[in-house]
Amino acid sequence: MSTRHGEQDNPRTGGRASDNRDDGGRASTNRDDGERASDNRDDGVRDIVVRAGGAALVAVERLAGGFGTALLALFALVWLAVTAVLSLVGVGLLMAPLALRVLHAVAARERRRLNRWGPELAAPDPAPTRLRPALTDPTTRREMSWLARHATLGLFLGLIGVLLPICAIRDTTFPLYWRLLPDGATSTSIGLGYAQSWSDVVAVALLGLGWIAIILGLTPGMARLQAEPGRRLLSAGADADLSLRIAELTATRAAALDAHATELRRIERSLHDGTQNRLVTVTVLLGAARRMVARDPAGAEELLERAHSSAEQALAELRTVARGILPPVLTDRGLEGALTGLAASCPVPCRIDVDAPARRAASVEATAYFVVAEALTNIAKHSGAEQATVTVRDGSGDGRLHLLISDDGRGGADENGGSGLVGIRRRIAALDGTLTVASPPGGPTTLKVELPCGS
Numbered sequence: 001m002s003t004r005h006g007e008q009d010n011p012r013t014g015g016r017a018s019d020n021r022d023d024g025g026r027a028s029t030n031r032d033d034g035e036r037a038s039d040n041r042d043d044g045v046r047d048i049v050v051r052a053g054g055a056a057l058v059a060v061e062r063l064a065g066g067f068g069t070a071l072l073a074l075f076a077l078v079w080l081a082v083t084a085v086l087s088l089v090g091v092g093l094l095m096a097p098l099a100l101r102v103l104h105a106v107a108a109r110e111r112r113r114l115n116r117w118g119p120e121l122a123a124p125d126p127a128p129t130r131l132r133p134a135l136t137d138p139t140t141r142r143e144m145s146w147l148a149r150h151a152t153l154g155l156f157l158g159l160i161g162v163l164l165p166i167c168a169i170r171d172t173t174f175p176l177y178w179r180l181l182p183d184g185a186t187s188t189s190i191g192l193g194y195a196q197s198w199s200d201v202v203a204v205a206l207l208g209l210g211w212i213a214i215i216l217g218l219t220p221g222m223a224r225l226q227a228e229p230g231r232r233l234l235s236a237g238a239d240a241d242l243s244l245r246i247a248e249l250t251a252t253r254a255a256a257l258d259a260h261a262t263e264l265r266r267i268e269r270s271l272h273d274g275t276q277n278r279l280v281t282v283t284v285l286l287g288a289a290r291r292m293v294a295r296d297p298a299g300a301e302e303l304l305e306r307a308h309s310s311a312e313q314a315l316a317e318l319r320t321v322a323r324g325i326l327p328p329v330l331t332d333r334g335l336e337g338a339l340t341g342l343a344a345s346c347p348v349p350c351r352i353d354v355d356a357p358a359r360r361a362a363s364v365e366a367t368a369y370f371v372v373a374e375a376l377t378n379i380a381k382h383s384g385a386e387q388a389t390v391t392v393r394d395g396s397g398d399g400r401l402h403l404l405i406s407d408d409g410r411g412g413a414d415e416n417g418g419s420g421l422v423g424i425r426r427r428i429a430a431l432d433g434t435l436t437v438a439s440p441p442g443g444p445t446t447l448k449v450e451l452p453c454g455s
């Protein structure tokens with residue numbers, strides 16, 4: 001009562017207090033909006049820096065790889081020049097086939113490098129290694145043109161791409177070790193200047209930051225410039241015969257469609273023969289229990305218990321079907337964790353050795369998982385093995401995932417004998433991968449799988 005009375009006696013004071021509270025609320029809201037806007041700006045700047053840094057690291061790696069192939073290209077170019085000069089006296093004619101093989105090998109290596117960093121290049125038909133056909137072969141002419149460009153411009157860009165990070169690290173960290181340098185040693189990575197005071201040291205560190213800015217700003221364009229001649233000249237020309245590749249892709253697509261249809265039939269059978277029957281049982285039991293609940297409560301309780309058990313079994317079967325479509329463990333724990341779970345549930349003792357730290361596309365990881373799952377099922381059913389081993393490795397720069405599955409069983413695996421190898425091969429072919437099976441009678445059985453990762 002006294003508070004209300006005071007408010008009536010001092011209406012203006014109360015009004016000003018209310019206004020002050022409103023102003024405070026608006027000020028607080030404005031501060032919150034300002035903080036959120038500042039956080040959004042910070043997040044945006046952070047994302048830009050992270051993207052720029054990631055692109056620069058990839059570009060430096062590409063330039064370094066291009067530097068390696070450029071050295072090979074320079075060697076091949078010198079060899080071809082020496083062969084051409086010696087051909088004037090006849091000796092080079094004997095050297096020409098080997099020189100042409102070197103040219104084609106260096107070009108093929110560059111194609112593989114470019115395929116790891118972008119769209120796949122369609123390889124041309126095998127080029128001739130005899131001198132007379134090579135003189136009129138369009139593929140050889142394009143490879144020669146690429147060789148001259150990559151051994152000069154590509155080598156220069158690759159060298160810059162290798163030296164820039166070294167200069168950046170050297171100059172940026174100069175304040176940490178400058179006192180350890182002998183007298184008269186230059187202070188910068190470009191061989192200019194001498195550090196005699198901390199101001200000179202700071203100037204060198206700022207030069208290191210300048211190198212970093214150059215790396216962030218220029219190396220992506222340098223990598224594209226280095227790769228452009230290879231992408232333009234090393235791919236199959238318009239006159240190339242791609243009929244074999246078209247036939248291969250047609251067969252691969254047909255195999256992928258067959259594998260997909262097989263998976264749909266398997267899922268349909270699992271749902272129809274398992275889960276659907278369980279749910280029908282639950283419905284029948286619940287109907288019987290409803291009719292019995294009045295005259296026989298104990299019998300109805302028993303039927304409800306059976307219906308509950310059938311519902312749990314149906315749920316378990318649904319989970320099994322869902323894991324068969326795409327195992328959630330792949331997303332949660334990665335390929336290594338998923339394969340470890342497979343090994344734990346395999347009746348045959350299985351050792352897993354995975355050295356593939358980078359995550360791959362979901363289709364690649366799922367294919368690797370199902371290939372291992374089917375192989376371990378085959379080992380448990382048919383091999384009589386006492387030990388199995390699964391090894392997974394990232395390819396050494398070839399952009400592929402390598403799987404090796406072996407057991408010490410009786411061997412003699414036959415793709416036409418219903419062992420499941422046909423299904424494994426179809427899964428792998430759907431990704432344009434390869435499968436090699438070695439299973440002599442008496443064992444051991446070894447499956448070698450290569451899956452392109454599309455990096």
